Amino acid sequence: NELLGFLSFLKINTLYSELEMMLAQQVANFLAVLLAHDRKIAEIELKLKGNFVEDLISGNYLDIESIKARARALEYDITIPNRVLVAQFDEAKQFSRYKNNDEQNSFRHELIKKIQSVTALTAPSMAVSGKNEIIILVQADKPNHTFEAIKHIAQEIIRKVSPLLKTKLYIGIGTRCTELEDYKRSYLSAKKALEIGEFMITEGQIRSFEQFKIHALFLSTLNPAELYSYARKLLQPLLDYDDKHNAELIKTLQEFLYLRNNVEGTAKSLNMSVSGIKYRLQKIQKITGYNLKDHKLCFDLQLALIILQLFGEYNVLNG
Incomplete structure (x- = not known):
């Protein structure tokens, strides 16, 4: 009993015949099956991406070739430089009006789609929903993919996504990845930048070790x-x-x-x-x-x- 979409017909000055109504119902049934199939595929793809990114940033994979093969299957290149971005918002405040987990997951999927549409304008990327966060891989292999360019992407994400939120969105920018083992380090540095930024009242919604400079060396190791x-x-x-x-x-x-x-x-x-x-x-x-x-x-x-x-x-x- 789930609503997947609407199908509209327009006929001027005459009523629909019984045959036309039957055909319309058949078309509606066919499209409903097609939409349900497409959504199921999208859900499977999201899950595959989520598991892939989680394993990549945690280093939880059997060998280098296996994680590369998974990336290729998802049409994403992890062998070139990337950065890991972590987006966070107050989920308790945001989801206070949602009735169940399905509504929350649907909202997260909409956020991810919006984020992907923003990042696609500058660089190939992959966004997935993590635990109380959204993890974003952004390729940084071109000369114009500087730190400032990645920061601009983060600014655009905040600008486009903020109207959907009841709370502020914060983004941590991780260090540059040139080797597979760098992805874990990049993710952790993005998380730590967000943590440090919470205590710095002068910092904005985008945080990174680059902006903390030399002080990040001791800030990152202490509470x-x-x-x-x-x-x-x-x-x-x-x-x-x-x-x-x-x-x-x-x-x-x-x-x-x-x-x-x-x-x-x-x-x-x-x-x-x-x-x-x-x-x-x-x-x-x-x-x-x-x-x-x-x-x-x-x-x-x-x-x-x-x-x-x-x-x-x-x-x-x-x-």
Whole structure:
């Protein structure tokens, strides 16, 4: 009793004869069978693609030739450079109005079709539904398939898909794949970029290690929430003082540490007198109890400042 589509006939000024009605019913029955058959094939293809991508990004295949053969059967080339993209949205919020899993799966299929139509304009791709995410393979073998081009694809996906969603769509861009074992690494880097981006209030809906640059090396190995808590705890007294007194002790400390504890250089950089900088540094030590001659402590403070910058806590200085 499932509705697969509509069949319309138009006849002007005369009624349909009994024979015409019988023919129309026969045509409708034939098309219903054809549509059901096509949909079944599409469902099987989606399942094959889903299993293939899951095995590819997890490294769960018997040998290299077997996974290559599966890719060829699906008419997709994994032997040339690719990137793995991961798209996520708040499924609990999105699916709150859906009655059952069939409706949710139908919506996911529509999203995948929309995503495929967007990526096809720039590069061959394959999109499948994963657990609480959509995984997208995008070929990046042409000179014009730069990181910026892949980022543009992600932007277009968000632009086209967002009207279908009740919540924001976020996309993580994985590292470039040149070998089969790179697909797992690319997928994990896309996932980690999304995780890190959750804690960075300055980041947009597209996230990648390329944009995090060198800081991704330590962000990727540590818990972002713990990093933020550590940095906040270390600098909390100064943050509170600046907020309460509209002061610039954090800015002064950052510049002082950036210039390797050079008082004269800090004064010149901030367009202040040397005595003014010395007063601020004494104030910092008094409020925090920190000894700014302790090089290890200064390193920890500088790291904490970098972490808060990455998390969008305040404007980044010195580039």
